[in-house]
Amino acid sequence: VRWFVHPLRVRYQETDQMGVVYHINYVNWFEIGRTELIRQMGYPYRRIEELGLLLPVLEAEAKFRQPARYDDVVHIYTKIEQFTSLRLDFSYEIRRQDPSIAETIRFQAEAGPANAGEVTPQGELLATGMTRHVWVNRSWKPVRLEKEAPELYELLASINRFTNS
Amino acid sequence: VRWFVHPLRVRYQETDQMGVVYHINYVNWFEIGRTELIRQMGYPYRRIEELGLLLPVLEAEAKFRQPARYDDVVHIYTKIEQFTSLRLDFSYEIRRQDPSIAETIRFQAEAGPANAGEVTPQGELLATGMTRHVWVNRSWKPVRLEKEAPELYELLASINRFTNS
């Protein structure tokens, strides 16, 4: 099983008065992780919406182990957990990076789709999670991705095979 | 000059690690203040968008005097500062309420449009602000409110006359 990675730096706004990241922001980061996964494969989520498709969240789960703090560099690790023409499930890990090595990893992560999936999660585990999604059109009716967007379907299928190889 | 009032309680999520309300949330509260002003006059902002009209913000200003804290009851005071068929400007005051009297004031504020504009700002002044808006259609082209939504135009004109009487 292989992961995609996206780095980010914790924003001041993401803290609360406990002095740590407000827990709900991890779930925001999950969303960034899955859209960046799709982008790394060359298919921006913006283009999905231009096709008239939406990918709303049916379920979300998160477990919080250690708090992230302002200015931390964290990595969002994302992989496709399940994939059909109707549904798409992702799982996630949020990990804190050692600032001294964060920059190196970042450039590695940005090196592009070729090795995008080669990443092994590293750093202190802060949170894990899962989201389940369904493909719908603009009227919120379920659609079959294979029919509505065959190119995107093939792309996700190939990521899925790769991830679970 | 007369004000409209809307009470709210500070949410945990609205704090940051300084232990006070993250400053940008006051600007969120300004938006709540102006939509509640219009609602108190019997015209929900939702209906404005159903007419195909949007009221984007051209300019916003805020001055912060004292920080609000988690669980405070604050009052958003809003008034129309300027009004034409093309433009709409609001000004705002955010004031902290004494918890013991907050409830009373709240019920007074909810008593409805009849006396909605009769309110005199009270409580510790935390922030003041101003926003400038322009009426546009869904393609973001400026429109004349008098032509596109005469009923709403008349309503705002009457509030404006009342406020500045």
Next chain:
Amino acid sequence: VRWFVHPLRVRYQETDQMGVVYHINYVNWFEIGRTELIRQMGYPYRRIEELGLLLPVLEAEAKFRQPARYDDVVHIYTKIEQFTSLRLDFSYEIRRQDPSIAETIRFQAEAGPANAGEVTPQGELLATGMTRHVWVNRSWKPVRLEKEAPELYELLASINRFTNS
């Protein structure tokens, strides 16, 4: 099993470009639900933090059924699912209210602790969820609530007995 209720109106800021409430805001509303539950019993969450206690989230889960929209009046229904001296679990329902009856229910809900727990969930079910928490001190070390804040422990125990009676 009995529920506590807290009403709120959807803010413009809570929407996203799908035209509905951004899914993560439901999890924000869960937090509002549980702090309001404690407040309705006469113990503001602010006072808990003044005792040096924090109640961070260990796990959160949400299932999304129907989207809420801007300006909807929704009810957050909250109950204590599990309670010990170390842990506290809540479950939640978010339901959309018919605007015409929303106001009546609101006043009923505000009538105070005496009948706070008597509420039967009503309205269209939009989302359900669960959160698990642990009591910690300011150094994020687990503590026993019974020892650190016996008054609060007794209060929660009484709510718990009541809820599950």
Next chain:
Amino acid sequence: VRWFVHPLRVRYQETDQMGVVYHINYVNWFEIGRTELIRQMGYPYRRIEELGLLLPVLEAEAKFRQPARYDDVVHIYTKIEQFTSLRLDFSYEIRRQDPSIAETIRFQAEAGPANAGEVTPQGELLATGMTRHVWVNRSWKPVRLEKEAPELYELLASINRFTNS
């Protein structure tokens, strides 16, 4: 006059149901711009808070010209507008980048403090703004930076001389 730059990509969560970035997020980006300016000079804002200093916002202003959209790459341009031992003012420009050249600019911007201030704003102007700040200690009493953190004072003075040279 010279500017510091920080690139970012618009998050889904930052949109609202007008289909564009919710206006208040630009003010969030201003904060990211000023903390990144200080970081580029080798002084993370986190270290400022470790010294017991806070830099709350006294005033904020923003003018909105064109909306940013989901997935846009925008540049936050920041400069120090005024600087004394007691006060610090910043001004900002938010500009949309052509995606094809966005990556190049990004790496240039990350090349480090040596040429950090050499940037000339480019791209479509979306918003401008200003914030005024005051140095305070943890009890929110004003302090003189020159006395409390002479190293930081010297650093900001040197940026200020450079910016206005």
